[in-house]
Every structure is written in C-alpha cells, then in structure tokens.
Amino acid sequence: MRKFQKLAGVACGATALLAFGAGPALAASGSVHANLKSVPGSEVDGSGTAMVKVDGRTITVTMAAMGLLEDQPHAAHIHFGDDARHECPTLDEDSNGNGHLSTKEGAPAYGPVVVSLTKTGDTSAKSVLAVDRFDTAEGGDISYERGSIKVSKDVAEAIADGEAVVVVHGVDHNDNGKYDGEEKSDLNKDLPAEATDPALCGALRKAPDGGMDTGNGGAAAGQNTALIGLGGLALVAAAGSGVVAARRARARA
Ligand SMILES: [Cu+2]
Numbered sequence: 355m356r357k358f359q360k361l362a363g364v365a366c367g368a369t370a371l372l373a374f375g376a377g378p379a380l381a382a383s384g385s386v387h388a389n390l391k392s393v394p395g396s397e398v399d400g401s402g403t404a405m406v407k408v409d410g411r412t413i414t415v416t417m418a419a420m421g422l423l424e425d426q427p428h429a430a431h432i433h434f435g436d437d438a439r440h441e442c443p444t445l446d447e448d449s450n451g452n453g454h455l456s457t458k459e460g461a462p463a464y465g466p467v468v469v470s471l472t473k474t475g476d477t478s479a480k481s482v483l484a485v486d487r488f489d490t491a492e493g494g495d496i497s498y499e500r501g502s503i504k505v506s507k508d509v510a511e512a513i514a515d516g517e518a519v520v521v522v523h524g525v526d527h528n529d530n531g532k533y534d535g536e537e538k539s540d541l542n543k544d545l546p547a548e549a550t551d552p553a554l555c556g557a558l559r560k561a562p563d564g565g566m567d568t569g570n571g572g573a574a575a576g577q578n579t580a581l582i583g584l585g586g587l588a589l590v591a592a593a594g595s596g597v598v599a600a601r602r603a604r605a606r607a
Pocket of ligand 1: 429430431432433467521522523
C-alpha cells in the first residue's frame with residue numbers, strides 16, 4: 355500500500371509537468387485520476403483511488419480500494435461509451451426500482467466495459483467476468499497495478515480526455531459475507547447479482563493544469579494528488595466526497 359501511494363504521487367507529479375508542455379498531441383498521452391466512491395444503493399461503505407497513465411495506445415493502471423466485501427473476487431473495469439455521460443450512476447438509473455443498481459442500469463452513465471482490470475492475461479472486454487483473474491479483496495482491500503495494457507486508439511483518447519470511468523463490482527446486499535441471493539446478474543444468469551453489481555465507481559478526470567476542470571472540480575483534484583503523495587488515502591476519500599456530491603448535484607440539475 356505504502357509503495358503504491360509513493361508511486362502514484364511521483365507519477366502524478368511527472369505527468370502533470372508533461373501536460374503543461376503538450377500542445378495538440380499526435381497521440382493520446384497524460385494521466386487521469388479517479389476518486390472511487392460507493393455506488394448509490396450498493397450499501398458498500400468503501401472508497402479508493404485510481405490512476406491511469408496513457409502513452410499512445412498503452413495504459414498503466416494503478417488502483418487502491420477499501421471497504422469491499424472481504425476475501426471475494428471483485429471484477430473491475432474501465433468503462434467508456436461515446437453515448438454515455440462519462441460519470442458515475444445515481445439511483446435515478448434504478449430502472450427496476452429495487453433500490454440498487456445493476457451493471458447495466460449504470461451503463462447510461464459509464465458506458466460498456468472497454469478494459470478489464472485483470473491481474474494476468476487478456477485485458478479486453480472479453481474478460482469482463484474472468485473472476486479468477488481479478489483481485490480478491492483480502493480484508494476488503496484491493497491494491498492493483500498493471501502496465502503495458504494495450505487499448506484501441508479511440509479508447510486511449512477517451513481515457514486521456516477524461517471520459518472514462520472505473521467501476522469495481524461485487525456487493526453483499528444481504529450482508530452475509532458472500533455472493534448469493536435470488537436475484538441473478540444481468541451480465542451472466544449463472545451468477546448472483548451480488549457478484550456483478552457495481553460497488554465502487556469513479557470518473558477518471560485529467561489532473562488540473564492550473565485551471566478548473568468543470569468535470570471534476572480541478573482545485574480539489576489537485577489537493578488529492580498532493581495527499582496521495584503524502585500517503586493519505588483516507589484523507590483523499592474525505593476530500594473527494596464533496597467533489598462527488600457537487601458533481602452529482604449538477605448532474606441532477
Ligand atoms: Cu465494470
């Protein structure tokens with residue numbers, strides 16, 4: 355954990371400097387950050403951060419999350435859709451009115467899966483539910499880092515432009531410590547909904563380069579970058595909540 359935070363801090367600083375020098379880029383480049391928050395209705399009391407560095411069509415992903423269902427695998431993805439809103443869903447998306455969001459119900463906000471954040475092997479959307487290759491949350495925590503992930507040009511540009519969203523899946527609505535229940539997943543009818551419903555979500559926004567990013571609240575994101583460097587993951591979560599609340603408030607307006 356400590357190592358991750360140090361890495362994230364260093365990398366954020368370096369890419370922020372690069373962003374200053376970048377004109378109209380020929381290839382997508384730069385880094386984007388997300389504060390992961392509990393998905394409304396998920397009953398998850400969690401948080402986290404994610405950073406994606408884009409270099410052409412190659413991305414490096416670093417993510418830390420806490421408060422997830424312990425010792426269970428958690429599918430995690432980068433989502434993006436041209437038609438999506440490039441943000442996290444609200445309970446307005448709960449189209450069947452059951453009080454929580456399924457992966458598909460959240461799609462108008464974050465779009466389909468474009469990168470599967472697996473530990474090994476394929477990272478495409480084909481691995482959306484490759485449960486044995488996703489992180490298991492020991493003690494409820496996930497610490498993930500993977501480089502050399504190849505994506506399409508469109509996806510690389512969307513991520514670098516701050517239009518992609520990180521979603522970590524796997525909840526425990528009935529609070530019995532495992533994935534079960536009558537309700538089936540809308541991704542795979544052989545799985546309970548608990549195994550795939552979204553738990554944490556964060557929109558990947560560009561690091562501020564001195565101005566305000568209206569999509570994320572640039573000043574607050576800058577503070578977060580500094581806090582990550584200091585090793586304050588919990589502080590980051592606290593600082594981010596106001597940003598998310600403000601963004602949600604705007605989204606509802
Ligand atoms: Cu996902």
